[in-house]
Amino acid sequence: MSSYRTHSKSGLPIMYLQDHKQALWEKFSEEYPNGMRRTAFMTRLQGSRFVYQDNLGGLCSECNECGYESFASINTIIDTHVEDEFSKEELTQKLNSLRRYMRREYIKDLKITSSGTPAHKSCICHCLSHSFGICNLQHFEICNGCVELFHFFDLIKNHVDGELHELLDDYLKKLISWLGHHARKFYLNTHVQVNLDELDEDGAVIIVDYKMRILPHTARETKSQFFGKR
Ligand SMILES: [Zn+2]
Ligand SMILES: [Zn+2]
Ligand SMILES: [Zn+2]
Incomplete structure (x- = not known):
């Protein structure tokens, strides 16, 4: 950032x-x-x-683009394309709690060992070790919080025209990147702390602002990823 x-x-x-x-x-x-x-x-x-x-808020371009802007656009889709008032209300509410989850709750279940090594979690979206491509353990579940992201998109697709599905898939992709962004931030912040804890009188911690990329891994492919393979 x-x-x-x-x-x-x-x-x-x-x-x-x-x-x-x-x-x-x-x-x-x-x-x-x-x-x-x-x-x-x-x-x-x-x-x-x-x-x-x-x-x-707004200082980080990734949060702005993948987080705030995506949520605003999805809200507009709900407002203009969902006709049934009850469903509109339900979707808006679900979207709000999804945003809260992604901003505040998601990182609470990420795990890094005290020596700074990314740790395994059974939820695939929460396994930092998996996002580094070094996990050889099984991921049997997606936790209740993370699965809501996919449920939300399944639900909204039932309420809007098929023409919008591809656009919604793009937003899903952006939100997945946003989760990755939070994981990355959590990982880097923890590392700064680990390094500070190890600091002795002769050492120094240098923070270099560079862009690190952890490619997001997910358990499910979006439709465009699936068709894009051919
Ligand atoms: Zn950010
Ligand atoms: Zn794992
Ligand atoms: Zn999870």
Whole structure:
């Protein structure tokens, strides 16, 4: 994610806060009981050079394109092409919980060992080891959360014209890439932490902003992938 921005007034880099200001204050005052006072601390954090992480949406082009834009387009399809009010409501609701799942819940079940090696999970969409192509264990299931992604597209296809199916397959593909993006982010973030934990007085951690690609593996092919094979 390229989030390098500078504060226009001071020209200094924007700092992203890891937590709410109150939580940061509590942590700070615990660690430095004789440090600066609360008011001074809060005043320092004020101003646009410090941005809470939650406001990061839109900075990452992958999240913007695969996440936000796809969801917006699918919403438009529901609005304009699904006639039955009940189904419209149901699809909108399912789409919202799908987005919540993908943004917040999905990464909670990813696993990396304490030494930073990607670990196996029985849900194929959650097996980081499989996404690196190094898993030789069986994946018997897709977990309840991940399977909703495929269920949603099956469901919406029942309600819209066949002409739109190919377009919907494209969105499914984008959302799968978005899951991959979250997995990648999780993997990289964990690695930074592992490296920091191993840091000794003579070492340094250098973070290079480059694009790493883990190709997504899925248990099911979309229709266009299937027909594209011939
Ligand atoms: Zn992103
Ligand atoms: Zn596996
Ligand atoms: Zn899963």
